[in-house]
Amino acid sequence: MDFDLIVVGGGINGAGIARDAALRGLRTCLLEQGDLCNSTTRWSSRLIHGGLRYLEFGELGLVHESLQERENLLRNAPHLVRPLPLMIPVYEAARRGMNTVDFGLYVYDLLSIGRSVPGHRRLSRDEALAEMPGLQPDGLTGAVVYYDAQVTYVERLVVENALAAAAAGARIDTHAAVEKVLLERNHVTGVEVRDTRTGERSTRHATAIINAAGPWVDRILAAAGRPLPRFLGPTKGTHIVVRPFAGFAGTACYAEARSDGRPFFILPWNGLMLIGTTDTRCDDEPTTLRPTAAEVDYLLAETRNTFPDCGLGRESVLYAYCGVRPLPRQGLRETSAITRRHLIRQHGRSARGLTSIIGGKITTYRHLAEEVLDRVAPRLKAGSRACTTAEVPLPGAAAAADVLRELAAFPAVPAASHAHLYAVYGRRAPQVAALSRDAPDLGEPLVAAGGAIGAEVVFAVREEFAVTLGDVLMRRCMAGLGPDLGRASLAPALRVAARHLGWDDARCRAEEAACQAEIALLAPPAGV
Numbered sequence: 001m002d003f004d005l006i007v008v009g010g011g012i013n014g015a016g017i018a019r020d021a022a023l024r025g026l027r028t029c030l031l032e033q034g035d036l037c038n039s040t041t042r043w044s045s046r047l048i049h050g051g052l053r054y055l056e057f058g059e060l061g062l063v064h065e066s067l068q069e070r071e072n073l074l075r076n077a078p079h080l081v082r083p084l085p086l087m088i089p090v091y092e093a094a095r096r097g098m099n100t101v102d103f104g105l106y107v108y109d110l111l112s113i114g115r116s117v118p119g120h121r122r123l124s125r126d127e128a129l130a131e132m133p134g135l136q137p138d139g140l141t142g143a144v145v146y147y148d149a150q151v152t153y154v155e156r157l158v159v160e161n162a163l164a165a166a167a168a169g170a171r172i173d174t175h176a177a178v179e180k181v182l183l184e185r186n187h188v189t190g191v192e193v194r195d196t197r198t199g200e201r202s203t204r205h206a207t208a209i210i211n212a213a214g215p216w217v218d219r220i221l222a223a224a225g226r227p228l229p230r231f232l233g234p235t236k237g238t239h240i241v242v243r244p245f246a247g248f249a250g251t252a253c254y255a256e257a258r259s260d261g262r263p264f265f266i267l268p269w270n271g272l273m274l275i276g277t278t279d280t281r282c283d284d285e286p287t288t289l290r291p292t293a294a295e296v297d298y299l300l301a302e303t304r305n306t307f308p309d310c311g312l313g314r315e316s317v318l319y320a321y322c323g324v325r326p327l328p329r330q331g332l333r334e335t336s337a338i339t340r341r342h343l344i345r346q347h348g349r350s351a352r353g354l355t356s357i358i359g360g361k362i363t364t365y366r367h368l369a370e371e372v373l374d375r376v377a378p379r380l381k382a383g384s385r386a387c388t389t390a391e392v393p394l395p396g397a398a399a400a401a402d403v404l405r406e407l408a409a410f411p412a413v414p415a416a417s418h419a420h421l422y423a424v425y426g427r428r429a430p431q432v433a434a435l436s437r438d439a440p441d442l443g444e445p446l447v448a449a450g451g452a453i454g455a456e457v458v459f460a461v462r463e464e465f466a467v468t469l470g471d472v473l474m475r476r477c478m479a480g481l482g483p484d485l486g487r488a489s490l491a492p493a494l495r496v497a498a499r500h501l502g503w504d505d506a507r508c509r510a511e512e513a514a515c516q517a518e519i520a521l522l523a524p525p526a527g528v
Helices: 011-021 054-059 060-076 096-111 125-131 155-169 213-223 293-305 365-380 402-409 415-434 455-463 469-475 487-500 505-520
Strands: 002-008 028-031 081-091 121-123 140-151 172-175 176-184 187-195 201-213 235-242 252-256 263-269 274-278 317-325 343-346 353-356
Touching: 002 011, 002 187, 002 365, 011 155, 011 365, 028 155, 028 176, 028 201, 054 060, 054 096, 060 081, 060 096, 060 140, 060 365, 081 125, 096 140, 121 125, 125 140, 125 201, 125 263, 125 293, 155 172, 155 176, 176 201, 201 213, 201 365, 213 353, 213 469, 213 487, 235 293, 252 293, 263 293, 293 365, 353 365, 415 455, 455 487, 469 487, 469 505, 487 505
Parallel strands: 002 028, 002 201, 028 172, 081 252, 201 353
Antiparallel strands: 081 140, 121 140, 176 187, 187 201, 235 274, 235 317, 252 263, 263 274, 343 353
């Protein structure tokens, strides 16, 4: 199989690059060893933000880039990315005083000229407590409220980029691990691929390869069989998920940890609360990483320091996750000082045609793709088209009112599921609901208290590259991100798969076991 470009890695960077490449007219293939959004992108804080703290390290260019990309996402994916107010409480003993925080946000506002969200506002102590009554009052001098944005389902952001890439002609292969990078006279010619489900091996040929494998960037370089340098200096970030607690308003909280001065987030998310993150050096295999009891205790303790009556203890943790930030290797003592700017490395001497992406942020994935393809595309195809991704909406982009009006035309789909369908699929929600016309049972909710319906199981497999039950529940219909991690949806989803997708008993048993194993990885660590 011949392509102009092979993209290795199905996280947000890889999917964004594949979309841009296909829209430019390049014959593109995306290869992902697991499912789309199955690693680093998924284990993030799920924020679309300018990186306020990057101002401390003088990275004004990165902040400006991030703020512009935040606006692009608010405009081009309004169903997935929504404005989010955040409060920064300021205390007497904090590293960053009120004037410092206020000035930083003044600069932040200047760098986001043309923004669609309000600028920041300064609050007195009493005003802060009125808006966020659960805050620790002792030593509180005031607060500042500003806006960024949140992508509740970052998995869907990746899926929609892959869908857009496929619609433009790209081939999307999941569960396809790159075993070897093929070279002739120091020029890449393709890759050898192993299907991780069947073990079958095959070859893809291409003139250029973009290595967007995140934590596995160095492994892909090793697969080229050349003495290429090590680029990554990863750090680990852990988050916990708890139920909403008293005293916390709808505004997110961006607080300074009392124990070490690190900023961390307490975020309303998916009807729950997402708290994180830690930042420690890590060279372990990403698939074996788990949150530690010490990390969970740190996040709980700092949340209690900020909200003393929250009542959070180890028993409050519904689940926990951690991810690896594929940051550039830098000999800095403080992990927070390592740049979050992406780096693009072309391996012209050892492997001409191979380009590696180090680092990057969810917020800036689109601009990263534009930058790398501006370098690569002209060498691959004369007359390749210019980048259009800043203007072209993602497939689900649409106003809520229009979609909800269309969903009302499907009587088999309960009204209680309409908001869920819009939040997950946007403009494409009526396509999901349409499956219930010929099979009304597909309009039934998977569980009585949830918004997901049976049609989503079929739609995920037929239209959205899902292969396993875990793919469906954890990264398509999003039932797997609820308080029970989708356990109640397992049996009804399997019944739908058996009836409408032809999964036999053996397949259903195997899928259930694999999905249960995936869910188990998110259980709080031993001792918590």
